[in-house]
Amino acid sequence: MKETNLISIEIGRSCNLASIHTSCPSGDIDRYGDLDTTLPINNDQIVSLVSNAYINMEFKGMVAFHYYNEPLLYPDKISYIIDNVRKLVPHSKFFLNTNGYYIKDNVELVKKFSRITLSNYNNEDWSWLKEQLPSTCSLWVFNIRTLDGRKIILKNIPSLYFVIDLIRK
Ligand code: SF4
Numbered sequence: 001m002k003e004t005n006l007i008s009i010e011i012g013r014s015c016n017l018a019s020i021h022t023s024c025p026s027g028d029i030d031r032y033g034d035l036d037t038t039l040p041i042n043n044d045q046i047v048s049l050v051s052n053a054y055i056n057m058e059f060k061g062m063v064a065f066h067y068y069n070e071p072l073l074y075p076d077k078i079s080y081i082i083d084n085v086r087k088l089v090p091h092s093k094f095f096l097n098t099n100g101y102y103i104k105d106n107v108e109l110v111k112k113f114s115r116i117t118l119s120n121y122n123n124e125d126w127s128w129l130k131e132q133l134p135s136t137c138s139l140w141v142f143n144i145r146t147l148d149g150r151k152i153i154l155k156n157i158p159s160l161y162f163v164i165d166l167i168r169k
Helices: 041-055 077-087 103-109 127-132 149-156
Strands: 008-010 062-063 093-098 115-119 138-142 160-166
Touching: 008 127, 041 077, 077 103, 077 138
Parallel strands: 008 062, 008 160, 062 093, 093 115, 115 138
Antiparallel strands: none
């Protein structure tokens, strides 16, 4: 996995904007098709999977928690995973892709990430957050109005995605 620069784990299936962004697969109840989503995958298994990638598979990239969801709807899970992966892999890095709605409630958690990309649908001023983040964290705010605006983000962040769909019902 040394050529892979991102492992993204969909930590939960929900997004608070799914009812507004109707063309996003987030709100589609059939979005997993025939994929068996009944197998429970717990946080310790995720810790093990990610740590193993770093320790035994030459993975040197970042770990994220998004696909078609809002990661900060699951702060406790994310916090547990980050803290426990860091115990095993102190140099591990985490990437948060968020719509920003729950950042104010989770500032301490957000500080644990190395990179944050924020889809700023409400055109908010995030300078206060920039001031609070450690120098090890880069914040990229994208002022976008429509889902098509996301294409610009994807075009400008060349990442090889190794996506693991962990589905929570
Ligand atoms: S914020 Fe992102 S994940 Fe959520 S519904 Fe909109 S496009 Fe989908």
